[in-house]
Amino acid sequence: MTREHVDVLIVGAGISGIGAACRLQERCPSKTFAIVEARGAIGGTWDLFRFPGIRSDSDMFTLSYPFRPWRGSQAIADGSSIRDYVQETARAYGVEERIRFHHRVVNAEWSSPESRWNVELERSDTGETLEISCRFLFSCTGYYRYDEGYTPEFEGIEGFGGRVVHPQFWTDDIDYRGKRIVVIGSGATAVTLIPALAERAAHVTMLQRSPSYIISLPAVDPLARVVARILPTRLAYPLVRWKNVLLALALYGFSRRRPAEMRRLIRKLSERRLPPGYDFDTHFKPSYEPWDQRMCIVPDGDIFDAISAGRVSVVTDRIDRFTETGIALESGSTLEADMVVTATGLELLPFGGISLGVDGEEIDVGQAFTYRGMMLSGVPNMAYSFGYANQSWTLGSDLTAREICTILSHMDRYGHTRCMPRVPDPEVAPSQFIDLSSGYVRRAIDRFPKQGSRDPWRREQSYTQNRRAFRRQPIDDPALEFSRGRVPAPNAAPRPRRPAPPRSGRDDLSAVPSP
Numbered sequence: 206m207t208r209e210h211v212d213v214l215i216v217g218a219g220i221s222g223i224g225a226a227c228r229l230q231e232r233c234p235s236k237t238f239a240i241v242e243a244r245g246a247i248g249g250t251w252d253l254f255r256f257p258g259i260r261s262d263s264d265m266f267t268l269s270y271p272f273r274p275w276r277g278s279q280a281i282a283d284g285s286s287i288r289d290y291v292q293e294t295a296r297a298y299g300v301e302e303r304i305r306f307h308h309r310v311v312n313a314e315w316s317s318p319e320s321r322w323n324v325e326l327e328r329s330d331t332g333e334t335l336e337i338s339c340r341f342l343f344s345c346t347g348y349y350r351y352d353e354g355y356t357p358e359f360e361g362i363e364g365f366g367g368r369v370v371h372p373q374f375w376t377d378d379i380d381y382r383g384k385r386i387v388v389i390g391s392g393a394t395a396v397t398l399i400p401a402l403a404e405r406a407a408h409v410t411m412l413q414r415s416p417s418y419i420i421s422l423p424a425v426d427p428l429a430r431v432v433a434r435i436l437p438t439r440l441a442y443p444l445v446r447w448k449n450v451l452l453a454l455a456l457y458g459f460s461r462r463r464p465a466e467m468r469r470l471i472r473k474l475s476e477r478r479l480p481p482g483y484d485f486d487t488h489f490k491p492s493y494e495p496w497d498q499r500m501c502i503v504p505d506g507d508i509f510d511a512i513s514a515g516r517v518s519v520v521t522d523r524i525d526r527f528t529e530t531g532i533a534l535e536s537g538s539t540l541e542a543d544m545v546v547t548a549t550g551l552e553l554l555p556f557g558g559i560s561l562g563v564d565g566e567e568i569d570v571g572q573a574f575t576y577r578g579m580m581l582s583g584v585p586n587m588a589y590s591f592g593y594a595n596q597s598w599t600l601g602s603d604l605t606a607r608e609i610c611t612i613l614s615h616m617d618r619y620g621h622t623r624c625m626p627r628v629p630d631p632e633v634a635p636s637q638f639i640d641l642s643s644g645y646v647r648r649a650i651d652r653f654p655k656q657g658s659r660d661p662w663r664r665e666q667s668y669t670q671n672r673r674a675f676r677r678q679p680i681d682d683p684a685l686e687f688s689r690g691r692v693p694a695p696n697a698a699p700r701p702r703r704p705a706p707p708r709s710g711r712d713d714l715s716a717v718p719s720p
């Protein structure tokens with residue numbers, strides 16, 4: 206077993222991991238670091254998903270990094286442009302050469318006597334096992350499984366004569382031209398995929414159990430178009446970025462405070478794009494309030510236009526079973542199909558399935574509290590990157606990366622070797638980590654850490670509020686325990702480790718697809 210040591214080990218080369226590496230290099234230049242990535246490419250989500258029409262559904266001025274402006278006025282970008290942007294950032298900032306591809310972290314064990322993490326990795330290309338130790342572990346592993354999407358059990362699916370595809374596993378060779386396609390689902394993926402499929406398919410049916418809120422935004426940012434002509438990028442970009450931060454927060458705040466008015470507004474914006482007399486209540490009126498679940502954003506109302514053009518129809522019903530030629534519905538009607546796309550969601554997974562331990566004790570992540578949405582109570586020298594559900598992910602992940610750099614610099618300044626959120630006192634009431642009622646959240650939320658009822662054991666869904674808190678709150682927060690310990694030489698023999706738990710099939714990421 207080979208072993209090396211770095212100051213910081215970043216796990217994941219998606220938008221968060223690359224951003225964290227750039228920040229580390231910028232703000233803590235003396236730190237040694239490596240990025241370990243299970244797949245063979247940079248980009249995470251934006252490299253994995255290849256279905257037709259894949260694009261951002263939050264604006265690129267806030268999904269891009271604040272230190273590397275998104276150029277142009279296109280607010281909604283396609284998946285490959287986002288992947289290119291992340292790859293080019295890694296290259297431009299010199300972090301690309303720090304990435305070890307095909308290195309999947311399976312186990313990480315904190316050793317207090319050694320003041321370090323002993324991290325066990327598997328090479329997904331050669332099967333080799335290796336170990337790296339680090340002073341600080343930074344998990345930038347996203348929030349869902351890569352090897353599996355969520356598909357409910359459908360009776361008779363194996364007897365269906367056409368093809369069934371989950372969008373997470375779409376490949377370029379899938380031919381859907383001239384086909385009758387049923388897309389099961391009404392979430393962000395379904396509404397993104399459907400207009401793109403409709404361009405070539407004979408017809409696309411969106412089959413949903415219940416509707417979601419769909420809001421149309423301009424694909425090209427009107428302010429960005431104007432300011433790009435009159436201002437240099439260094440001024441235009443922050444201006445548009447801040448406009449979008451504040452607009453997204455205002456819309457979210459308005460939805461939570463005045464849901465009835467927000468519902469009316471969404472209805473007005475959608476109905477005018479649909480054919481006269483369209484049954485809006487059945488197909489587009491959800492039973493929950495705006496932002497109880499993630500809102501679907503569509504550029505220039507493309508899905509409504511496809512419905513108006515007759516290329517897409519919406520059916521709100523429940524699946525009884527698959528037949529050889531399509532889907533039988535509980536209402537008694539049937540949908541004939543050549544192909545079915547199961548846009549039924551993701552399988553959430555915290556920390557890329559890494560098994561974590563502290564001094565021989567396995568950590569039950571579901572019992573830990575989140576410290577300001579970036580560290581875990583009782584777990585030393587470890588952070589994780591998690592973005593927002595109601596705004597662009599990167600706003601949250603970049604804030605976390607900057608805060609972690611501040612903590613690392615503080616530790617260096619005072620000679621601390623350990624930084625650990627304490628366990629909150631019992632009067633801190635637990636609440637759900639992700640404040641959404643969607644099925645994919647409910648199915649897995651007990652595997653994620655808890656939020657507390659008060660600061661610093663929670664992170665509000667507000668970039669401006671968190672940014673203010675990060676700037677004002679002292680680093681030596683009483684909830685954060687800093688301590689010094691003798692640091693043995695990095696290459697001292699490792700102490701015996703907690704044996705890695707047997708990996709169940711569900712957590713096994715060995716099928717992680719690579720390009």
Ligand SMILES: Cc1cc2nc3c(=O)[nH]c(=O)nc-3n(C[C@H](O)[C@H](O)[C@H](O)COP(=O)(O)OP(=O)(O)OC[C@H]3O[C@@H](n4cnc5c(N)ncnc54)[C@H](O)[C@@H]3O)c2cc1C
Pocket residue numbers: 216217218219220221222241242243244248249250251254260261262263264268308309310311345346347348349351394556557558559590592596597598599602
């Ligand atoms: C279809 C889709 C569309 C989306 N659209 C938007 C949007 O428009 N706006 C928005 O803000 N958010 C969106 N999201 C959320 C999106 O996931 C985030 O925007 C962002 O890409 C997350 O980046 P990340 O780097 O944190 O995680 P990921 O993109 O998931 O990357 C994590 C990386 O970590 C690696 N990894 C995981 N586990 C391990 C391990 N154990 N060892 C080594 N490596 C590991 C993975 O291989 C991957 O490369 C979307 C998500 C999906 C699925």
